[in-house]
């Protein structure tokens with residue numbers, strides 16, 4: 001079936017791109033162009049007419065892209081029409097009139113995958129490239145789309161094939177014990193080095209997933225320390241309601257930020273206190289959950305208020321004397337870092353520098369004083385924790401699960417080899433590892449995964 005879609009975004013635009021892929025592309029383009037098919041891959045000006053009514057539809061630039069040397073590997077055509085809604089509708093209706101079908105989300109890429117133009121990791125990289133909002137995300141996605149991940153996975157695959165071949169050989173020569181034993185022994189170091197490599201890939205601090213999804217930053221603290229004001233100041237818009245009343249923020253409010261190319265998802269949360277109302281209690285529960293799951297917790301205190309407390313320093317009770325409210329400072333994320341943020345330094349009396357400890361960042365969400373230092377601290381954390389330059393090997397939970405399965409199967413193989421397990425069982429462990437790696441790149445049948453991955457795309461990709 002030949003499909004079409006608006007590949008440029010929806011809505012009015014200067015130019016709109018309508019893309020066609022499938023067997024009928026040539027015939028359809030021929031009819032639209034009144035019999036004047038352009039030379040392959042040469043952008044050409046044509047008056048487009050309805051194939052049957054002959055009514056003029058638009059003046060356009062068109063491309064004829066015969067397969068297989070194109071994106072999908074099938075015959076394709078592209079129409080660059082004026083980007084008015086009615087123009088796009090008229091041209092797309094004409095395509096439907098001659099029997100073409102509107103593409104489903106990701107269907108062009110799915111066809112490209114089906115025709116061997118890209119593997120699954122490259123297709124995922126393409127989806128990420130389209131969804132990339134920041135420079136770091138763009139680089140990560142482009143590396144994956146261009147085959148960086150595929151190359152690594154295929155190297156693993158070849159090592160595994162070698163190990164499997166040795167085990168198969170030992171099965172083939174089972175009546176010649178020396179040869180069988182020798183071949184089997186060759187498989188062990190291959191499996192061991194691969195297991196170690198998978199282990200290394202898994203111990204990456206979830207760098208690829210975090211950069212893909214955005215570094216999660218939770219702002220937590222007691223009511224009215226200025227959490228929503230900070231969110232708004234960083235977002236540059238009034239995303240959260242700010243009101244001089246404790247308990248104003250109840251839901252978690254999210255804002256995406258691009259700081260020096262690093263993607264952050266900032267979460268403003270309800271003030272932590274013994275809340276009376278069940279709604280606010282739920283807000284506090286969500287605040288604590290957001291802090292627990294965050295990569296960075298901004299523990300916020302009010303530097304202007306007088307009550308004296310103490311922030312326990314890392315690993316000790318007590319610590320520097322503290323004038324602000326401290327509930328926020330006591331929260332610790334399960335795997336992330338905590339930055340102490342002292343707000344309201346514009347108010348008298350301003351805290352003496354250092355009075356909240358050497359690591360504290362002093363800001364005024366109201367006057368924006370200190371926000372650059374806070375942003376710099378976030379960027380420094382991002383670049384030290386996630387920015388090691390090399391493209392990550394894992395960018396989705398799916399990759400982590402399959403690599404984890406492959407590793408577990410290899411460990412089972414190695415344990416079995418040590419315990420003198422039968423070679424038939426050993427071969428089964430390796431096959432399990434191969435299945436996991438095969439699902440990673442889409443070499444193996446992965447119909448269920450395909451639906452999920454390609455469904456994430458926009459229509460027209």
Ligand SMILES: Nc1nc2c(c(=O)[nH]1)N(C=O)[C@@H](CNc1ccc(C(=O)N[C@@H](CCC(=O)O)C(=O)O)cc1)CN2
Nearest residue numbers: 017019063065068069070071072073076078108117461
């Ligand atoms: N107009 C337009 N722009 C586009 C695309 C497109 O399909 N159309 N792309 C797509 O979405 C991206 C570019 N990706 C492409 C990938 C492969 C081929 C292609 O023709 N591949 C051939 C030959 C490669 C070559 O000449 O070296 C092949 O794989 O055999 C074209 C575009 C981004 N820009």
